[in-house]
Amino acid sequence: MEVYGLLASGGIYDWPVIKQISWILGQVMNGIYNVMSAIGIENIGVSIIIFTIIVYTILLPLTIKQQKFSKMTAVMNPEIQKIQKKYAGKKDQVSQQKQMEETNQVYEKYGVKMSSGCLPSLMQLVILFGLYPVVQNIPEYVTKVRNVYQPLVDQIESVKGYQGIMESVAGSTAGLYDFSTSNGVIEALYRFQTSSWNALIEQMPSVENTARETIQEVGRLNNFLGIDIGSHPWNLLTDAIAAASIGGIILAVIIPILAGLTQFISVKLSQMTSTASTQDSDNPMMNSMKTMTYTMPLISVVFGFTLPAGLGLYWVASAAVRSVQQLAVNKYLKSKSVEDMIEENRKKAQKKREKKGTSAEEINRMATKSTRNVGTSSKARKELADPAKEEKIRQAKESAMSAKPGSLTSKAYLVSRYNSGQKTEEKAPEDTEDKADKSKDKKRKK
DSSP states (O other): OHHHHHHHHOGGGGSHHHHHHHHHHHHHHHHHHHHHHHTTOOOHHHHHHHHHHHHHHHTHHHHHHHHHHHHHHHHHHHHHHHHHHHTTTOOSHHHHHHHHHHHHHHHHHTTOOGGGTHHHHHHHHHHHHHHHHHHHTHHHHOHHHHHHHHHHHHHHHHSTTHHHHHHHHHGGGGGGOOTTSHHHHHHHHHTOOHHHHHHHHHHOGGGHHHHHHHHHHHHHHHEETTEETTSOHHHHHHHHHHTTOHHHHHHHHHHHHHHHHHHHHHHHHHHGGGTGGGSOTTOHHHHHHHHHHHHHHHHHHHHHHHSOHHHHHHHHHHHHHHHHHHHHHHHHHHTSOHHHHHHHHHHHHHHHHHHTTOOHHHHHHHHHSOOTTTTOOHHHHHHHTOHHHHHHHHHHHHHHHTSOTTSHHHHHHHHHHHHTTOOHHHHOHHHHHHHHHHHHHHHHHO
16 A cells, blocks of 8 residues: 555655666657557557566566565464564563574575565565656657647647646646646646646637647547546546446446456465465464455555556556466476475575685585684784794793792693693693602702
């Protein structure tokens, strides 16, 4: 629901990355329309469908990666839930840290990262945000469609005080457009409904002939199977009901209904890879997934009625493409065992380590070596190997050996030898001196 709200608000399209992606996708849309026009098919609806298929084909690798993570999540969830239950109610820092460490160990065990599922979704979301304005404002990106409006725009801009008139005609949506530019005027005209066109002709009688020619040409480009994709289905529905036209009612509701139905099928298919993880009634994901299964289609129906039919057609096409892709992805993942996926994940992780300059064998060797010098810098290790340093250490040892028995130095030396695994009885300074004293006594007696 938040995604749909962001899309409807429009402000997000001014974000730098989104704007660049929109421009790139707009070039793709323009190329598709030019190719279709070259073979005699000048129809915005057909171009939107082909455009949607191409974009979602490009997104297919991200979809596969995301679904793989969902399948792995279904296997990992029982272990993660055990950890969560183990630390339930423990809010102290130590417990939270241990819970995070144990959770990370589960992810490492299966060769995945916590961000593995988020990154593909985030990338898809960014691309979809860039895709939406292209479909919403075709004339800004498709040159031939923009040229249809240009003669009318030239006449409108020649009328004195045209900006004020356009603001009056646009009504509550006037703030969305910059009427000081031709692109702003074209964007407003593209979204005009019948009442708006009538108001424009009434307030600018001099542009009536050109306006009617533009309406006729745009209607031809927007006609998709008898549906004007530039109109709002809700307006089409009210007009059809007023005219008691059964055919008009069917045409008005078909795109919103299809948008909801295809969205429902797409969501259900995407959940098939993680069915196992949703069987546990204690799994918090289960309720949210069930809610999404029914709320997303309903939202699609609502927006399908309140926004131009072209956007509804895009939602239908995108959901249909995702459903077909999901069937293929599900079949592909079904043929792969969890063990195979874990092995693939580990090999990928190993390659990443080797690219950074450390092989898996080196990491294993480092993990099993003595940790005595772990954390010691290379500079410090060099200093330890310095001959002058070694000489000072040797002199310190000799000084410790000749220390007075019972002194702090001699005791420290004993501790040092004990820690190094030597027998203190053999070479302790006090023992040596005791033996020397006994030898001297013997000589005196002789």
